[in-house]
Amino acid sequence: DTGVSQDPRHKITKRGQNVTFRCDPISEHNRLYWYRQTLGQGPEFLTYFQNEAQLEKSRLLSDRFSAERPKGSFSTLEIQRTEQGDSAMYLCASSLGLGQRDAYGYTFGSGTRLTVV
Amino acid sequence: GIQVEQSPPDLILQEGANSTLRCNFSDSVNNLQWFHQNPWGQLINLFYIPSGTKQNGRLSATTVATERYSLLYISSSQTTDSGVYFCAVGLTGANSKLTFGKGITLSVRP
Numbered sequence: 001d002t003g004v005s006q007d008p009r010h011k012i013t014k015r016g017q018n019v020t021f022r023c024d025p026i027s028e029h030n031r032l033y034w035y036r037q038t039l040g041q042g043p044e045f046l047t048y049f050q051n052e053a054q055l056e057k058s059r060l061l062s063d064r065f066s067a068e069r070p071k072g073s074f075s076t077l078e079i080q081r082t083e084q085g086d087s088a089m090y091l092c093a094s095s096l097g098l099g100q101r102d103a104y105g106y107t108f109g110s111g112t113r114l115t116v117v
Numbered sequence: 118g119i120q121v122e123q124s125p126p127d128l129i130l131q132e133g134a135n136s137t138l139r140c141n142f143s144d145s146v147n148n149l150q151w152f153h154q155n156p157w158g159q160l161i162n163l164f165y166i167p168s169g170t171k172q173n174g175r176l177s178a179t180t181v182a183t184e185r186y187s188l189l190y191i192s193s194s195q196t197t198d199s200g201v202y203f204c205a206v207g208l209t210g211a212n213s214k215l216t217f218g219k220g221i222t223l224s225v226r227p
Contacts, residue, residue, distance in 0.1 A: 033214065033215075040219075041219060041220075042121075042203050042205070042217030042218055042219055042220055043160070043203075043205075043215075043217050044217070045214045045215065045216070048214050056214060089158060091160065093160075104165060105150055105162045105164075105165035106150060106152075106162055106215070107162060108152075108159070108160040108161075108162070110157075110158070110159055111158055111159075113158075
């Protein structure tokens with residue numbers, strides 16, 4: 001068990017470019033979450049997968065954002081036409097989840113820091 | 118949506134001192150977790166504690182769900198305890214997504 005891995009660790013991109021981030025969760029975890037954190041704030045929920053199904057998306061996730069989790073394993077988060085306001089730390093977490101109402105502790109990855117210039 | 122308030126916002130301790138961090142939340146929850154974010158940004162899960170009391174070494178946590186608050190106790194603090202402590206809660210039946218507080222910044226001085 002190598003924990004939750006995120007790639008890349010840092011990304012600098014020009015405004016208007018597309019970027020894609022990858023998250024590899026703990027292998028036995030069926031739930032995967034994306035959060036965004038800006039300086040001085042707590043992480044904010046973006047979206048959530050149970051296996052390969054995307055079950056919830058935050059209103060923070062505009063049409064320029066898309067996330068996938070093919071085959072219920074790794075996940076990607078793509079941002080199209082990046083804006084300076086997208087600059088943030090993008091965090092991925094995974095957890096177990098057996099039923100609809102149960103909940104378990106999260107394990108977070110180290111995050112991808114995005115800077116849009 | 119659910120509101121999460123943490124107090125105090127900042128805390129400065131001398132090494133060896135004890136402290137209590139508080140988290141109040143505005144609705145019933147079935148998921149409450151405490152995290153420590155170290156100076157390099159890594160979020161470490163300290164406790165999954167929707168109710169009751171747990172202890173792990175020098176850290177312990179208590180959640181009183183009926184009164185909508187949780188406490189994190191740090192005893193004999195060390196400089197490595199420095200960082201930001203987040204409380205995060207999940208609403209009953211809401212697919213276990215978490216709403217985070219703004220965090221408590223702890224500085225432990227040698």
